[in-house]
Amino acid sequence: MTVLDMTIVNVALDHLSRAFEAPLSVIQWAVTGYSLALATVIPVTAWAVGRYGAKRVFLTAVALFTLGSGLTGLAWNAGSLIAFRVLQGLGGGMIMPVAMTVVLRAAPRERKGTMMGLLGIPVLIGPMAGPILGGVFTDSLSWRWIFFVNVPVGALTLLLGARVMRSDDERIRRPLDLAGLLTLSPGLAALLYGLTLGGERGGFGDAGVLVPLVAGAALVTAFAVRAPRAPHPLLDLRLLRRASVGRAVTTVVPFSAAYFGSMILVPLYWQQERGLSATEAGLLMAPQFLFSGTVMQFSSRVSDRVATRAIVVPGVLCAVTGFLAFAVQAGPGTPYWRLVASLALMGTGVGMTNMPVMASATRGLADSEVAAGSTALNIILQIAASVGTALTALLLTATDGFRTTLLCGAGLMALALPMAMRLPRLSPSGGTSQR
Known part of the structure; x- marks a missing residue:
């Protein structure tokens, strides 16, 4: 739900602007404020987990996110909408890194890839489902249901979390x-x-x-x-000096920047170049996410048995090829099936790359280092996504053309290839090569 909320509001901005009689530039802060609140609270996650325990922090974060969602749905003007969205983001920012910490601590070394694959499902489904659900709720019910939908899910998460999650036996009580x-x-x-x-x-x-x-x-x-x-x-940056972590990060940063940049670029192409609605654009992108999610489950499990490099290098090549094929064909008259097939190929490569790389980064971390490691990775990915999005918007304005911007995005993604070739070449069971 936290990932979903980064995109579900986008299609309702015009409705919100009219409902509150506020300029679009003001209503846009409902999106910006949420994202900034996410980024602000993530750095304190590792300390909070050590001080109060992962279960308590997770349930508190979910409760705050759920409360913020309900209040946002009840907003009476633009100011209250933005304020409650910030509250939502303050709760939502901790959920993913804490969840990652809990799962990675519980998973043995030989199953970390499988677990990372499961954690990656929301990251792929959220951006796909957001514009579709946002359009359906706004057109058929009310914009308020964009936020109310989180309340029952949050309540169920709190119930399950309280019953299923184990309390931490050890705490790292260090000063803030x-x-x-x-x-x-x-x-x-x-x-x-x-x-x-x-x-x-x-x-x-x-x-x-x-x-x-x-x-x-x-x-x-x-x-x-x-x-x-x-x-x-607050954050142990010395972890980035380790070869397994550093090489994974240098691979995932250009790859993620290009991928998240495409997340705003491709829907704009469908709507501005081809004249489709937001819901239609979301449906045309669905195969890309479905391929990503399906392939991710296989590649994450395989990454527990074979070398990371053997999966990620073909994955980067596959993603770049699909991205490049879409860029070359982007135009007003290209058949839809060819463009959708290119995106599906790109999605296949994304599914082979992201989570196996993340699993590789975390395999060498001790339980006491997992919270700091997962927090650092989430911050780095947040920055990479923002850089990619900003760079994409800038190029689109400067070049005044989708094809040039798409080609630049494919080039940025290709920068991950030489980094991927330095990832471990031995399987997790056989030890990780640092050469």
């Missing part, structure tokens, strides 16, 4: 890195805000874009410089 919190959280929020605004405005020269961008980058850099020397850093 207040200096780290005051640099990383606002730094990420400012950085992502600057990237988002720059993408929307088609450039980064405006003071309203440049100031938060530079300030955010400076704060994040200050955190990165200080963290390795801090006695109890």
